[in-house]
Amino acid sequence: MKIIVLLKRVPDTEARILINQEGTGIREDDIKFVINPYDEYAIEEGLRLKEKVGGDSKVTVVCIGSEESAELIRTALAMGADDAVHVCDPALKKPGPFTSGAILAKVLQDEGFDIVFCGKQAIDDDMAQVQAITAEILDIPQVNVAVVFEISDDHSSAVLNRRIEGGDERVETKLPVIISCEKGLNEPRYASLPGIMKAKKKEIRKKTLADLGFDSAPGGGRSEILKWFPLPKGGECKMVEAEEIKDAAAELVKLLREEAKVL
Amino acid sequence: MLNFDLAEEQQILRESVRDFAENEIKPIAEELDEKEEFSLDLVKKMAGMGLFGMFVSEEYGGIDAGYISYVIAVEELSRIDGSAAATVAAANSLGIGPIFYYGSEEQKQEWLPKLCTGETLASFGLTEPNAGSDAGATQTTAELKDGEWTINGSKIFITNSASPISGLIIVQAKTGVTSKGKNELSCILVPNDTPGVTAKEMHGKMMWRSSNTGELYFEDVRVPEKNLLGEKGTGFRQMLATLDRGRLAIAAMGLGGAQGAFELALTYSKERNQFGRTISSFQANAFKLADMAMEIEAARNLLYKACWLCDEGRPFSMEAAMAKLYCSEVMRRVVNEAVQIHGGYGLMREYQVERFFRDQKLLEIGEGTSEIQRIVIARKLGCFE
Numbered sequence: 292m293k294i295i296v297l298l299k300r301v302p303d304t305e306a307r308i309l310i311n312q313e314g315t316g317i318r319e320d321d322i323k324f325v326i327n328p329y330d331e332y333a334i335e336e337g338l339r340l341k342e343k344v345g346g347d348s349k350v351t352v353v354c355i356g357s358e359e360s361a362e363l364i365r366t367a368l369a370m371g372a373d374d375a376v377h378v379c380d381p382a383l384k385k386p387g388p389f390t391s392g393a394i395l396a397k398v399l400q401d402e403g404f405d406i407v408f409c410g411k412q413a414i415d416d417d418m419a420q421v422q423a424i425t426a427e428i429l430d431i432p433q434v435n436v437a438v439v440f441e442i443s444d445d446h447s448s449a450v451l452n453r454r455i456e457g458g459d460e461r462v463e464t465k466l467p468v469i470i471s472c473e474k475g476l477n478e479p480r481y482a483s484l485p486g487i488m489k490a491k492k493k494e495i496r497k498k499t500l501a502d503l504g505f506d507s508a509p510g511g512g513r514s515e516i517l518k519w520f521p522l523p524k525g526g527e528c529k530m531v532e533a534e535e536i537k538d539a540a541a542e543l544v545k546l547l548r549e550e551a552k553v554l
Numbered sequence: 555m556l557n558f559d560l561a562e563e564q565q566i567l568r569e570s571v572r573d574f575a576e577n578e579i580k581p582i583a584e585e586l587d588e589k590e591e592f593s594l595d596l597v598k599k600m601a602g603m604g605l606f607g608m609f610v611s612e613e614y615g616g617i618d619a620g621y622i623s624y625v626i627a628v629e630e631l632s633r634i635d636g637s638a639a640a641t642v643a644a645a646n647s648l649g650i651g652p653i654f655y656y657g658s659e660e661q662k663q664e665w666l667p668k669l670c671t672g673e674t675l676a677s678f679g680l681t682e683p684n685a686g687s688d689a690g691a692t693q694t695t696a697e698l699k700d701g702e703w704t705i706n707g708s709k710i711f712i713t714n715s716a717s718p719i720s721g722l723i724i725v726q727a728k729t730g731v732t733s734k735g736k737n738e739l740s741c742i743l744v745p746n747d748t749p750g751v752t753a754k755e756m757h758g759k760m761m762w763r764s765s766n767t768g769e770l771y772f773e774d775v776r777v778p779e780k781n782l783l784g785e786k787g788t789g790f791r792q793m794l795a796t797l798d799r800g801r802l803a804i805a806a807m808g809l810g811g812a813q814g815a816f817e818l819a820l821t822y823s824k825e826r827n828q829f830g831r832t833i834s835s836f837q838a839n840a841f842k843l844a845d846m847a848m849e850i851e852a853a854r855n856l857l858y859k860a861c862w863l864c865d866e867g868r869p870f871s872m873e874a875a876m877a878k879l880y881c882s883e884v885m886r887r888v889v890n891e892a893v894q895i896h897g898g899y900g901l902m903r904e905y906q907v908e909r910f911f912r913d914q915k916l917l918e919i920g921e922g923t924s925e926i927q928r929i930v931i932a933r934k935l936g937c938f939e
Contacts, residue, residue, distance in 0.1 A: 366566050482570040484604030484627070487563050488617045 292348040292446060295399060296337040297409035297422070298367055299327045300360040304414065314518045316385065326363045329410025331479040332472035336440055337408045338371045339477065344446060349373045353398050355383060355391055361495065368490035369482035375495045376402065382500055382508050389510030392424030397503050399429060404467055405446070411436050411471040419471075424510075426469045434464050435471040564623050571627045574603055575634040583635040586764035587909055590757055592717050593764065596638060601672025605631075605642045610654050614662055615670035621799070621861040625806040632810025633817075636913030637764040639807050644713035644765075645669070647800035649676030652724050652741060656784040656792050661743060665722060676722040677715035679744075679770055680793060682708060687926050689726075690790060694772060696727035696742055701779045703727075703742055705750075709770040711920075716753035716768025720746050723753075723770060726789050739789035743781040750775035761913045798871040800921050801878035802864065805857045808881030808917045812853065812888040815910040816846045819892035822899075822907075833895070842891045853877075853884045872934040879927035882917030889914045 302308060306322035326334075334352070341348040352367045352375040354360050364375045376398055386394070399407065412419035419435075426433035438459065439452035447466055452459040454473050482490075500508065529546065533539040548554040560568075578599055586593055600606070608624040610616025624646065631639035650669050653661055653676065668674045685691040694707025705727055709715075715723055723744045730738040746753055752771040759767060784792060820843055823834035833839050857877040863870035889911045893900035900907050918924045932938065 362562055362565060365562055366569070369563075369566055369570070481574045481603060482566060483602065484567060484570075484608060484619060484623075485617045486604070487567050487570065488619055490566075491563055 292340070292344045292346070292406070293402070293404045294337045294340055294348065294350045295402065295404045295407045296330070296333050296350060296352050296367065296372065297395065297407065298330045298334070298352050298354040298364065299410070299413045300324050300354070300356045300363050301327045301413055301415040304328065310519050310521055314520055316519060324359065324363070326366060327410050327413045327415075329412060329414070329472055329474070332474065332476045333408035333410055334367050334370055334372065335477045335479040336472055338480070340406070340442060343442065351375060351402060353395065353402070354378065355386060355394055364495055365490050366482055368493045368495075369487040370480055371486060374493055377495050377497045378503070379497055380499045385516075386508060387511065387514065388418050388420035388424055389513050390508050391421045392428055393510035394500075394503065394505070395421065395425045396428035397505075398498070399425070401503070406449075406466055407469040409469065409471050411473050422469050422471045431467050431469065432464045433469045433471070434462055436473045437470050438473050438475045440470065440476065560622070560626075563619075564626055567619070567623055568626050568630055571603065571605075571630040572633070575631050575638070579631070579634050579638050583638070583764070584903060584906065584909065587637065588903065590759070590763045592766040594717070594719060597641060597672055597675075597719065600638065600642060606645050606672045607650055607666070607670030608646060610650060610666060610670055614654065614666035616666070620865045621802055622858060622865060625802055625857065625861050628803050628806035629810035629813070632807040633814035636807060636811055636910070637762045639810065640713060640762045640765040643800075643803035643807060644677070645672070645675050647803045648678035648796065649714060649722070649724070651799055652678065652783060652792060652796050653743075655795070656741070656788075658780070660780070661783070665743075668721070673719065674721035675714040675717060675719050676724060677712045677720060677768065678796065679709040679712050679715065679723045679725040681711050683710050687923055689793060690737055690739065692726055692728050692737060692739055694725065694727045696725070696729050696740065698729070698779060702776045703779060703781065705742065705744065705772045705775040705777070707772050711756070712768045712770055714766050715746075715770055716755040717766040720753060720766070720768070722746065723751070724783060725772070726793055729786055729789075732787070738787045739793070740786050741783040741789045741792055742777060743783060744772070744775060744777055748775050748777060761916045797921055798874050799864065801874040802857065802861055804917060804921045805860070805874070805877035805881040808878070808885040808914075809850065809853050809857055811910055811914060811917070812846070812850050812881070812885040815885070815889045815892040815907055816843070816850060818905075818907045818910070819843065819846070819895040823895050839895055842895065846888045846891060849884045849887065853881045856880055872931055875922070875927045875930040878922070879924055879931070882914070882924065885914045885917060
């Protein structure tokens, strides 16, 4: 079985995010980047499926990203993935969802696949569109926000639980399919030290847009990010202090009327 | 030529061990410390990560990752918990190391695979009640007769020697007298289950309370002649070389412990408000934190250089002694100020930094006291000639 996992490099959830001066992105020089946390569930589910199905099953990681993404791709290989495709091109600065979808569809077609796992969304721009666009381009089913995944005995279909508001929805799908993964699907493994050493010898196939047959970034021009700006800061908090509760209430009313001007 | 970048695999290794330590060790460290409990479950998990046998070649079940990688792993464990790091450092440097470097092919085949999976722990029986810094004054004897060694004596403070999975003790024993009239020392492999071996777990420790420390007694213990490690009379040299490499891991414990305590202090000082502002904004504390960060950076550079020399096959024993000495003293200064920054809370178990404060003290005593490190360095400088 040919299993593909999509991976994106994103800022660490604990990183302090600051917008750059031009408002065109975030300041990247001083923060740590990690594998998109939801993609870790995708990697783990891909590896579990490979272990379950056995035979000549293979897990291939596919990533669109800068040179710096290589270390995170290598981490996925250290967790146990077999090889990887790294789409890396200077023309792809911040690909939008249609661009990523068009590129991924091409890579998936070239590689061939039975099943694709990805995170339910990337935690950087929270678009949650790439899996859907990719599936639509390829005209295959997609199941999103999966918390349970079970492959059928003949490996031709799968049953999944999707996490929806207040409960789960059970879905059956045929393969090939794209599945986006939600927290709770599994507990991702650590890259073990032997795994890390083995990963050194695994192949990362680097592709440019030209290698994939594109003259320029595909799928562009649909929408454009104009500016990034932080949320306005919350107002100052003022504590009212008084010995007697009724004095505190009086002071509060005074402040609400005179300073906040809401009464 | 000068390049401070770690290899990609070393960066991945650091991230992975850090995640492991934060998720698997941090939640249980305080309770294990309180109960003085050596967790076999944790050993199993650490073995699953591949933390045993890091510098051993693949043919014996290791991963051949070298000393910088090994030291980074120990550093990351120590950043969270000294006891867990001690278990890994002792298992590798003192249990696996001597067999890997001095063992016969047969000894390596027999022991290394199961030591590298962590199913068995080996320990290094060096220190005795009357032979501490004066390690050559070993009183334990081994007599060769009819193809068997008969061992009598005792050892104390031996890490990993008295747990349910402790399977082998590398015993340094007196096997004769040299032509100069000194003790002739040799190392002999003694399985824990050999009749006459008694391993008693030591309790009441100030530090590393969830690591396993044993007191060992040998009463007419008989093992085959082939259990000799390397050649007869080379025990002292093997011990010195083992400690040279072991110091890199102890230094890593000082470095990682200092890093962990520093991070606790930094986080706390940014959250704690007094006089209407965070205590980190007071210069008295800010300068402490700046000094900690600086000393940790210097310690890391010194240690990694010593590891690099070791990995390159160059002489490194002076740098290893410097790194061990410096890192453990940096940790002392850092934990001291880290507790100070925590104020009254720093004295409470719940605030973790208290454990770092206790765990630190061993580093100035174990695997050669700070005084012995200074002797090693001064000797290299030719001071005693």
